[in-house]
Amino acid sequence: MSAIVSQVGGLAQVNNVWIRILRRLKRTINRHSFETWIKSMHYEGYRKGVLRLTVLNDSHRNWVNENYLSLIRVAARDICRRDVEVQISLNGVHDVKKKAPALRRAMPKTPVVHSLRQGPALPHTNGNFTFDNYVLGECNEFAHAACFKVAQSPSRAYNPLFIYGQDGVGKTHLLFAITHYIRHNHQALSVLYETAEDFTNDLIESIGSRQMPGFRARYRNQDVLLIDDIQFIQAKKKTQEALLHTFNALYELGRQIVVSCDRHPEGLQFVQEKLLSRLGSGLVVDLAPPDLDVRVRILLKKAEKMRFDLPEEIAYYIASRAPSNVRQLEGLLTRVKAYAEWKHLDVTLESAKAALNGYGKLNASARLSTKVIQNKVALYYGLRTDDLLSRNRAKNIVRARQVAMFLCRELLKESYPSIGRSFSGMSHAAAMHSCRRVASMLRTDPRLVQTIDVLKNELAEGRPKRNEGGQLCVQFDAKT
Secondary structure: OOOOOOOOHHHHHHHHHHHHHHHHHHHHOOHHHHHHHHOOOEEEEEEOOEEEEEEOOHHHHHHHHHHOHHHHHHHHHHHHOOOOEEEEEEOOEOOOOOOOOOOOOOOOOOOOOOOOOOOOOOOOOOOOOOOOOOOOOOOOHHHHHHHHHHHHOOOOOOOOEEEEOOOOOOHHHHHHHHHHHHHHHOOOOOEEEEEHHHHHHHHHHHHHOOOHHHHHHHHHOOOEEEEEOHHHHOOOHHHHHHHHHHHHHHHHOOOEEEEEEOOOHHHOOOOOHHHHHHHOOOEEEEOOOOOHHHHHHHHHHHHHHOOOOOOHHHHHHHHHHOOOOHHHHHHHHHHHHHHHHHHOOOOOHHHHHHHOOOOOHHHHHHHOOHHHHHHHHHHHOOOOHHHHHOOOOOHHHHHHHHHHHHHHHHHHOOOHHHHHHHOOOOOHHHHHHHHHHHHHHOOOOHHHHHHHHHHHHHHHHOOOOOOHHHOOOOOOOOOO
16 A cells, blocks of 8 residues: 555545545455455546546456445545545556446545534445344344444443454444444434544544644534544554543533444553543443354355355355454455356365365364363363363462463453353453463463463364373462
8 A cells, every 4th residue: 555655746635545445445355355356456546536446357357346346435435425436447448337436636624514413424334234234143142232222322322332352253344334224214313433543544634734623523513423443542642632522522412422442441551541431431342253153144144145155064164264253254255256256166165175275274263262272271281171160269270260361362362251251250350360460470481481382382283182191281379
């Protein structure tokens, strides 16, 4: 993206918007597909309301038009708040096959402000992500219910609503779903979805152009404000101050605030206490990684949307090899489909195996779960898994339990409440203490470093192994 640079002032601003569109697309498309199909498109320029992009061949253009044009359309409209034409052509030959809303020549000096009764505020979010097509499971039912309640009754349910979970578990989908539902069912309300990164960029541009009144009006005149990936604001003092003032203004007016993050509010670093207090003052819910059954159902739904028949056997095969990241999961499905089309084959188990050849490392991570880690650690320390799940305070059991919790946090990116639930309902505070205790010891105890390295390697390789003689590898002083 750094290559997208213009020497002309007017085009520089358009380039900046194009970069923002790429950032938005990167959030909704898995990394492999983004690098292959989206980022590889060449930006040619913008003139008279037409954004021009080029690709190397017809296959590339056809694939983008068929699979990503709607996403480009939504992202462009989301960033620019107006429609312009996009041309995707070959080698500089601008033969428009499809038109899509995209970029305008320059952003308005003063952002458009929508009053309470002017209808839904722009920009629009991706209409492909709704409550109806969200695949439910034990991992996400509570978060889904909370988001749906907020969408039904903005400002009267949970305010603010803070959703957190590791990358690719469906946070952005839920924020889009809230936005989509409100725009279709509460048309008198204004609603704005924004990423924390775009909020920061907007703030910087507004300060530089001395347009802060317009900036404040844009965000504070919303009935519902959704900020995605708020962890981006860590160590950004000006952004934190702007967000705090925005949230306080909205809250005092009884407006709805929804925030997503990759960690619990208490896990945010270098964030003002007042802002942390505001973020945690409402309902805080976590999204766990999807289990195998949910991953299979996600694949089947995605295949249906892509209009090809995916046998359940193949869905299970892909899901068993994929990590618990929905975007990466969809990327593997796209690879299976593209490989079959390239070879002019039906999608079969054999073609799927061929398509995913070389993705073996994903297999171990796909099988990795809290239960696997618990079993592995118990075996390593010569204990029963039930010992780890008990309230037994014996030194060796306490240390093994802490190590298991630490690995769940490190390898699965599990939240502290989720870890606590997996260890016989221990509290969020107890889980956090255990993880931090191990992290602290790793700075001074080389034997513990070796133990963690051994366990990580064995978990990555997926091979069961007891330590030497089935005895405890290391004895620790279990000061907690």
